[in-house]
Amino acid sequence: MKYLFKKMGLSLAIASSLMALSAPSFCADPMAIGKTTSVANIQGLERIQQTLVTPPFFPEHNQVADGSAKIVEITMDIIEKEMEIAPNVFVHAMTFNGTNPGPMIVAHEGDYVELTLNNPKTNAMVHNIDFHSATGALGGGGLTHVAPGEQVKLRFKATKAGVFVYHCAPGGLMIPYHVVAGMNGAIMILPRDGLKDNNGHPVTYDKAYYIGEQDWYIPQDKNGKYKRYDGPIVAMADTMEVMKTLTPTHLTFNGKVGALTGDNAMTAKVGETVLFVHSQANRDSRVHLIGGHGDLVWRGGSFNDTPATNLETWAVAGGEAVAATYTFKQPGLYAYVNHNLIEAIMLGAAAHVSVEGEWDNDLMEQIQKPSPIE
Numbered sequence: 033m034k035y036l037f038k039k040m041g042l043s044l045a046i047a048s049s050l051m052a053l054s055a056p057s058f059c060a061d062p063m064a065i066g067k068t069t070s071v072a073n074i075q076g077l078e079r080i081q082q083t084l085v086t087p088p089f090f091p092e093h094n095q096v097a098d099g100s101a102k103i104v105e106i107t108m109d110i111i112e113k114e115m116e117i118a119p120n121v122f123v124h125a126m127t128f129n130g131t132n133p134g135p136m137i138v139a140h141e142g143d144y145v146e147l148t149l150n151n152p153k154t155n156a157m158v159h160n161i162d163f164h165s166a167t168g169a170l171g172g173g174g175l176t177h178v179a180p181g182e183q184v185k186l187r188f189k190a191t192k193a194g195v196f197v198y199h200c201a202p203g204g205l206m207i208p209y210h211v212v213a214g215m216n217g218a219i220m221i222l223p224r225d226g227l228k229d230n231n232g233h234p235v236t237y238d239k240a241y242y243i244g245e246q247d248w249y250i251p252q253d254k255n256g257k258y259k260r261y262d263g264p265i266v267a268m269a270d271t272m273e274v275m276k277t278l279t280p281t282h283l284t285f286n287g288k289v290g291a292l293t294g295d296n297a298m299t300a301k302v303g304e305t306v307l308f309v310h311s312q313a314n315r316d317s318r319v320h321l322i323g324g325h326g327d328l329v330w331r332g333g334s335f336n337d338t339p340a341t342n343l344e345t346w347a348v349a350g351g352e353a354v355a356a357t358y359t360f361k362q363p364g365l366y367a368y369v370n371h372n373l374i375e376a377i378m379l380g381a382a383a384h385v386s387v388e389g390e391w392d393n394d395l396m397e398q399i400q401k402p403s404p405i406e
């Protein structure tokens with residue numbers, strides 16, 4: 033904890049009282065719990081390096097696994113930085129690789145994911161990572177605490193196919209504080225033979241987009257102006273008060289109101305099948321593509337379950353990612369929203385998909401323009 037307070041000049045008394053507020057530590061030491069088994073079977077597996085990219089984009093990947101299980105090497109840097117999440121609204125964000133959400137990671141069922149997690153010495157806080165796709169040690173959270181200036185390496189086997197959240201969970205009050213400071217992302221574990229539809233037939237996608245929804249809790253002054261702080265620790269007490277209301281002041285798709293609208297819209301062409309992966313690490317949401325549908329929706333994000341078909345709106349529970357495909361049939365601008373429309377329009381949880389192609393009058397046609405009633 034000493035690093036937590038190193039840049040704050042807080043007295044030990046305040047530091048201790050913050051610690052006292054915290055829940056018991058969630059640190060897990062598997063060596064203390066039981067024997068370990070040999071992992072000799074992974075020696076000799078092919079290693080591939082995955083270059084992570086900024087959402088909404090996915091890293092380069094095969095939809096059907098190329099050969100036998102591999103070790104997928106990834107590196108993430110933890111970056112604490114002030115972010116403007118709406119015009120003139122600032123938050124001291126904590127991020128994986130500098131973005132909210134963190135980057136999408138892709139592997140196949142049976143692969144091993146080998147993460148190098150760096151916490152640069154320019155940071156102030158201790159961080160870690162809990163992969164909902166991993167088994168044991170709090171999803172790796174118990175084995176990955178890193179102080180500023182440290183790095184840690186974690187390997188886990190991808191035994192469950194689906195889309196999953198990962199997030200920082202350093203312990204006690206820092207768990208919700210880091211998650212609502214933006215420190216979360218998602219990983220996709222594809223079945224080795226790719227996705228299947230409701231009849232068990234192979235499904236491929238032409239494009240994939242990752243939308244990370246984030247709830248933010250920004251304190252306001254007595255005039256209603258959003259407060260700006262010198263750092264994440266001085267912002268913490270006020271922010272906790274807003275967090276306890278469970279009422280976010282802002283909801284963003286990909287880190288900023290408007291990050292995926294207008295010129296930043298996702299794009300597609302008529303006839304293309306797009307995979308949308310939506311994550312919410314902390315709070316329930318409900319996704320709706322206005323003017324389209326969820327052709328196939330893997331509820332709860334599990335790829336080994338039969339996908340639901342032709343949904344109008346699909347739920348994303350707090351702490352999960354959900355995948356859906358849609359094949360676009362009409363051109364135009366689609367709104368991709370959280371269908372609590374107050375949250376979409378007034379708080380920011382909205383994106384656009386700009387679709388090119390030819391209009392199909394059979395599917396829809398305006399047969400009379402607005403005109404006086406005859």
Ligand SMILES: [Cu+2]
Pocket residue numbers: 126157158159160200201202210215
């Ligand atoms: Cu953290």
